[in-house]
Amino acid sequence: KNIVVMISGNGSNLQAIIDATTSGYINGKIVAVISNKASAYGLERAKKANIPTFVFARKQFSDNLAMDSAIAEKIEQLNADLIVLAGYMKILTPEFTQRFTGKIINIHPSLLPKYAGLNTHQRAMDAGDTEHGMTIHFVNEEVDGGAIILQSKVPIYPDDELDDVIQRVYEQEHRCYPLVVEWFCSNRLYLKNGKAYLDEQQ
Ligand code: GRF
Numbered sequence: 001k002n003i004v005v006m007i008s009g010n011g012s013n014l015q016a017i018i019d020a021t022t023s024g025y026i027n028g029k030i031v032a033v034i035s036n037k038a039s040a041y042g043l044e045r046a047k048k049a050n051i052p053t054f055v056f057a058r059k060q061f062s063d064n065l066a067m068d069s070a071i072a073e074k075i076e077q078l079n080a081d082l083i084v085l086a087g088y089m090k091i092l093t094p095e096f097t098q099r100f101t102g103k104i105i106n107i108h109p110s111l112l113p114k115y116a117g118l119n120t121h122q123r124a125m126d127a128g129d130t131e132h133g134m135t136i137h138f139v140n141e142e143v144d145g146g147a148i149i150l151q152s153k154v155p156i157y158p159d160d161e162l163d164d165v166i167q168r169v170y171e172q173e174h175r176c177y178p179l180v181v182e183w184f185c186s187n188r189l190y191l192k193n194g195k196a197y198l199d200e201q202q
Pocket of ligand 1 (some may be wrong): 007009010011012013014042086087090108109149173
């Protein structure tokens with residue numbers, strides 16, 4: 001399958017997926033990395049792996065709709081089967097998400113439906129939660145609201161610093177995202193009537 005990864009920053013999840021395609025763990029090819037930030041470090045990671053990169057900056061477009069439709073056209077040109085949001089920090093228009101229903105997945109650093117949006121780790125700690133984690137879900141027009149595919153939990157200990165929690169969740173993200181991409185690429189994972197399904201391994 002052809003995979004497009006969309007990023008805005010560091011790209012450590014992108015790196016995990018690059019590594020998993022290189023090793024053959026994922027039966028697919030990253031055909032492009034798209035960023036809305038020219039300074040995203042993830043673009044360097046892509047270049048190092050010889051993956052084409054494209055930057056779509058908001059200021060090049062009159063509005064979000066024009067920007068997303070330019071991205072959508074690029075994705076269609078690339079014959080992408082799967083769009084992987086990996087720290088893409090701009091909310092996609094409903095026109096975009098509906099165009100690719102069942103083909104876009106996102107990773108979010110909380111146990112959704114808890115803590116949609118930003119600063120999830122700090123919010124979980126402030127609330128005194130003893131459990132936190134990450135969620136991978138299909139993307140629909142509702143931000144962080146699409147069908148859940150996989151969640152992984154981590155503990156929060158009383159003496160944790162913010163960075164301990166961030167690292168603990170990252171470990172799960174880097175383990176789980178390649179797994180879910182592989183499920184999709186091997187045709188086991190799909191969205192039907194707004195729900196995520198995983199078929200048994202053949
Ligand atoms: C991750 O925590 C992901 O869950 C969230 O944005 C962060 C991206 O990190 N959506 P990275 O750019 O993959 O390192």
